[in-house]
Amino acid sequence: xxxxxxxxSEALVGFHLLGLPLGLIILAAIPLVFIALYSLTxxxxxxxxxxxxxxxxxxxxxxxxxxxxxxxxxILKLIQKEDILPTSADRFLFVIGPGILFxxxxxxxxxxxxxxxxxxxxxxxxxxxxxxxxxIEVVGILAAGWGSNNKWSLYGAVRSVAQIVSYEIPAALAxxxxxxxxxxxxxxxINVLQSGSYGFAHFYLFHSPIAWLPFLIYFIASLAxxxxxxxxxxxxxxxxxAGYFTEYxxxxxxxxxxxxxxxxxxxxxxxxxxxxGGWNSPLPNLGSLALNTxxxxxxxxxxxxxxxxxxxxxxxxxxxxxxxxxxxxxxxxLCWKVLTPFAFVSFVLTAIWEIYLP
Amino acid sequence: xxxxxxxxxGSVRVTRKSDKLVILEKDLATEQxxxxxxxxxxxxxxxxKLECLTDGEVITEAIPCLGYLHRxxxxxxxxxxxxxxxxxxxxxxxxxxxNSEFAYAMAxxxxxxxxxxxxxxFIRVLVAELNRxxxxxxxxxxxxxxxxxxxxxxxxxxDREIILGLLEWASGARMLYNYIWIGGLANDVPTDFSKxxxxxxxxxxxxxxxxxxxxxxxxxxxxxxxxxxxxxxxxAINYGWSGPMRRGSGVKWDLRRNxxxxxxxxxxxxxxxPDGKNSVIGDCLSRHLVRALEMEESLKIIExxxxxxxxxxxxxxxxxxxxxxxPKAGEVYSRAENPRGELGFYIESDGKSTKPVRxxxxxSCFVNLSAMKDLSKGQLIPDxxxxxxxxxxVLGEVDR
Amino acid sequence: xxxxxxxxxxxxxxAAAYRVIQEQFGAAVSAFDANETMPFFEVVATGRWVEIxxxxxxHAKLKFNSMACLTGxxxxxxxxxxxxxxxxxLALLGHKVAVKLKCDRTGGSxxxxxxxxxxxxxxxxxxxxxxxxxxxxxxxxxxxxCPDDWEGHxxxxxxxxxxxxxxxxxxx
Numbered sequence: 014x015x016x017x018x019x020x021x022s023e024a025l026v027g028f029h030l031l032g033l034p035l036g037l038i039i040l041a042a043i044p045l046v047f048i049a050l051y052s053l054t055x056x057x058x059x060x061x062x063x064x065x066x067x068x069x070x071x072x073x074x075x076x077x078x079x080x081x082x083x084x085x086x087x088i089l090k091l092i093q094k095e096d097i098l099p100t101s102a103d104r105f106l107f108v109i110g111p112g113i114l115f116x117x118x119x120x121x122x123x124x125x126x127x128x129x130x131x132x133x134x135x136x137x138x139x140x141x142x143x144x145x146x147x148x149i150e151v152v153g154i155l156a157a158g159w160g161s162n163n164k165w166s167l168y169g170a171v172r173s174v175a176q177i178v179s180y181e182i183p184a185a186l187a188x189x190x191x192x193x194x195x196x197x198x199x200x201x202x203i204n205v206l207q208s209g210s211y212g213f214a215h216f217y218l219f220h221s222p223i224a225w226l227p228f229l230i231y232f233i234a235s236l237a238x239x240x241x242x243x244x245x246x247x248x249x250x251x252x253x254x255a256g257y258f259t260e261y262x263x264x265x266x267x268x269x270x271x272x273x274x275x276x277x278x279x280x281x282x283x284x285x286x287x288x289x290g291g292w293n294s295p296l297p298n299l300g301s302l303a304l305n306t307x308x309x310x311x312x313x314x315x316x317x318x319x320x321x322x323x324x325x326x327x328x329x330x331x332x333x334x335x336x337x338x339x340x341x342x343x344x345x346x347l348c349w350k351v352l353t354p355f356a357f358v359s360f361v362l363t364a365i366w367e368i369y370l371p
Numbered sequence: 372x373x374x375x376x377x378x379x380x381g382s383v384r385v386t387r388k389s390d391k392l393v394i395l396e397k398d399l400a401t402e403q404x405x406x407x408x409x410x411x412x413x414x415x416x417x418x419x420k421l422e423c424l425t426d427g428e429v430i431t432e433a434i435p436c437l438g439y440l441h442r443x444x445x446x447x448x449x450x451x452x453x454x455x456x457x458x459x460x461x462x463x464x465x466x467x468x469x470n471s472e473f474a475y476a477m478a479x480x481x482x483x484x485x486x487x488x489x490x491x492x493f494i495r496v497l498v499a500e501l502n503r504x505x506x507x508x509x510x511x512x513x514x515x516x517x518x519x520x521x522x523x524x525x526x527x528x529x530d531r532e533i534i535l536g537l538l539e540w541a542s543g544a545r546m547l548y549n550y551i552w553i554g555g556l557a558n559d560v561p562t563d564f565s566k567x568x569x570x571x572x573x574x575x576x577x578x579x580x581x582x583x584x585x586x587x588x589x590x591x592x593x594x595x596x597x598x599x600x601x602x603x604x605x606x607a608i609n610y611g612w613s614g615p616m617r618r619g620s621g622v623k624w625d626l627r628r629n630x631x632x633x634x635x636x637x638x639x640x641x642x643x644x645p646d647g648k649n650s651v652i653g654d655c656l657s658r659h660l661v662r663a664l665e666m667e668e669s670l671k672i673i674e675x676x677x678x679x680x681x682x683x684x685x686x687x688x689x690x691x692x693x694x695x696x697x698p699k700a701g702e703v704y705s706r707a708e709n710p711r712g713e714l715g716f717y718i719e720s721d722g723k724s725t726k727p728v729r730x731x732x733x734x735s736c737f738v739n740l741s742a743m744k745d746l747s748k749g750q751l752i753p754d755x756x757x758x759x760x761x762x763x764x765v766l767g768e769v770d771r
Numbered sequence: 772x773x774x775x776x777x778x779x780x781x782x783x784x785x786a787a788a789y790r791v792i793q794e795q796f797g798a799a800v801s802a803f804d805a806n807e808t809m810p811f812f813e814v815v816a817t818g819r820w821v822e823i824x825x826x827x828x829x830h831a832k833l834k835f836n837s838m839a840c841l842t843g844x845x846x847x848x849x850x851x852x853x854x855x856x857x858x859x860x861l862a863l864l865g866h867k868v869a870v871k872l873k874c875d876r877t878g879g880s881x882x883x884x885x886x887x888x889x890x891x892x893x894x895x896x897x898x899x900x901x902x903x904x905x906x907x908x909x910x911x912x913x914x915x916x917c918p919d920d921w922e923g924h925x926x927x928x929x930x931x932x933x934x935x936x937x938x939x940x941x942x943x
């Protein structure tokens with residue numbers, strides 16, 4: 014099966030139609046189609062279904078079999094909705110806010126290596142770019158919150174900016190540990206360095222005895238960066254109504270919503286790339302049972318990458334539907350007094366490990 | 372260079388450069404902001420409005436504004452006969468209709484000096500305690516939502532649904548029962564009701580543990596509630612707090628035990644008070660723990676009711692209901708321990724009419740909420756939400 | 772009957788409490804109405820109400836630390852309005868008593884107790900809202916249930932609802 018899939022993908026790469034490398038385009042389109050499908054529809058659907066099963070419910074069941082078309086129906090509804098612009102809102106900021114948010118969240122997809130054959134832009138500073146571009150979201154959130162001219166939105170925006178800016182520090186430090194282990198900032202290169210016939214044993218999570226620390230720090234910080242529970246205080250629906258997007262409706266609301274799901278996959282993909290081998294198969298070669306070799310390749314790569322991303326998204330959802338929300342000051346406490354010092358510690362320890370040990 | 376004062380509180384240093392004012396230095400002027408929380412807000416539990424004066428995230432003052440759900444309950448009562456008030460009482464605290472009916476029926480029965488059949492008393496206590504569990508489930512579930520935990524809410528509602536089903540089976544309605552009438556009940560409970568209630572008790576016991584593990588065992592939940600909104604016992608009494616609120620402040624006083632009514636003296640149950648080991652006495656967590664403990668006590672009471680209940684042979688639930696309810700002239704102030712505190716009824720009769728001259732409901736939520744101004748001072752907005760949630764108001768009863 | 776005996780026990784306790792108050796204040800309070808359902812006495816000298824209430828709260832034999840309820844009432848036959856306060860010595864002595872006060876129907880006022888019991892604050896606002904009794908010394912006497920610009924006091928027996936409120940037809 015694995016071999017045939019590889020053969021199939023290789024055949025696809027070699028497929029030319031009228032001199033055009035059509036097969037390569039199809040291969041490259043797989044992740045793109047996935048992004049569109051996932052973040053536009055099935056992220057939301059998955060969240061609703063997963064939360065439903067955690068809460069002894071069924072979730073959406075009416076539209077299509079098992080409610081599978083629910084999100085499409087929702088999107089159709091949102092598109093039809095009147096686009097309301099509050100009279101006292103700052104028109105420019107109000108309109109541009111969701112746009113910046115959306116762009117910021119999807120720009121990082123450019124450097125995500127979906128498979129050995131596909132990466133949007135193989136930057137040699139890919140990781141740096143990914144950390145940096147996320148910060149653009151802050152501008153969008155602030156624009157949306159300020160432009161709404163609503164006190165709840167303002168609270169949400171201020172909280173969000175404080176939170177994202179703070180949590181970027183431990184997040185970046187944790188990723189830096191990964192970059193140190195790899196010795197490169199190129200996302201594709203980081204993946205290549207983690208391949209090997211022993212599968213998961215080559216992943217950076219198992220590279221050194223302290224690698225789990227930056228992994229954990231980045232995971233926690235990434236929850237805060239994408240405003241997911243228990244760090245969803247910028248939108249804290251029981252406190253701030255809906256935070257910075259209180260005044261949004263219709264498609265603008267949908268754009269903010271989709272940007273959130275886009276960011277969720279983005280941080281999940283980054284953590285998979287840096288610590289869990291990205292598109293590498295976690296299965297090891299066991300003697301003649303060459304599981305690793307069989308399950309690697311361009312299509313398999315996309316499969317593993319997406320599966321790892323899904324796994325982290327699932328954990329994010331699981332946490333969201335289990336934990337209550339932290340308070341603002343507790344959130345800041347966690348960032349500055351717990352995560353940041355530990356991030357420094359893991360940074361130093363990783364450096365020592367890299368220099369003095371194998 | 373000259374110093375100018377701005378309109379705000381800060382000051383600005385400016386200089387004149389060719390007819391233009393150039394700002395050199397500017398103090399950061401902070402001003403307080405009025406934040407209208409409600410009447411449409413997710414965590415004010417209905418249509419409460421809090422006018423908050425905020426300094427950043429800190430509440431300087433929060434003034435509750437009520438009356439958005441005022442339906443002139445007391446004026447309505449003056450215009451209808453005594454039995455016709457029973458459905459109105461359901462609509463006071465709509466989450467615990469049985470308890471409200473019970474309180475009202477007791478008040479009028481005191482005025483009439485009626486003797487109630489024993490089975491009626493048992494059924495009343497049974498349904499009232501069932502309703503207490505249902506009401507506390509809503510309180511605990513919505514408290515979870517206030518703090519951002521959504522799942523406990525749905526767990527609570529799943530279990531509450533069973534109670535509502537049982538009460539619907541007995542009375543025909545899910546929330547507004549009109550079941551406990553003056554002097555009796557609308558109907559006897561259905562056959563096999565006891566069996567089904569027992570099934571529910573056996574089902575629910577493990578679920579309380581599950582709920583505790585999910586919510587009270589959660590570190591973040593504890594952090595959000597521990598030591599927040601502390602109300603000392605003295606002040607709580609002075610504020611007229613009652614029910615789980617007062618017990619949360621460490622006053623071991625339960626109307627069912629200390630000034631018992633109906634068949635409560637015959638029943639064995641504990642008055643739930645926080646032990647102060649896990650929580651600061653009087654904080655939000657204490658009040659939450661009291662509610663959680665009370666559910667278990669209610670289960671005990673329900674089991675005892677089922678054990679001791681006289682048989683339904685030859686029983687007519689309406690046998691003691693007077694043909695015409697016209698109490699002798701006089702007044703009564705009677706109260707009952709509702710899930711949210713004491714619900715008192717002051718009823719005045721002139722001895723001639725079949726309508727009360729004055730019927731006042733002393734609502735526990737109204738009184739509990741009056742401490743909001745003191746409790747909220749200097750708290751953060753998220754803590755304010757935690758405090759409102761722990762007070763567990765039902766606006767139907769606050770505004771009447 | 773067990774219950775009947777228990778009630779008369781509580782009436783005796785209330786009567787004992789009343790005697791302590793009566794010894795102190797004499798003619799300021801009326802005779803004790805020892806009925807079974809709600810034993811009460813009336814404060815005739817309403818001007819001394821705060822003084823009496825403070826005595827009731829702090830005297831060692833009384834200790835009425837809890838004001839359970841404060842009800843407004845209309846007595847059109849006497850052309851008076853009044854309040855009924857239910858006191859209880861909660862978790863201390865356990866006795867209860869009700870106190871009645873009356874004042875003129877138009878422009879009547881009573882002393883406020885919000886300085887002694889916090890709970891009186893909102894109860895008095897409610898009575899002011901629904902009966903129009905002014906409470907002197909109340910820190911924040913505003914309407915509480917009705918809108919601020921509502922006309923009349925709804926629980927008075929001769930209350931006529933206003934025809935329109937901000938252009939909305941009121942009676943139905």
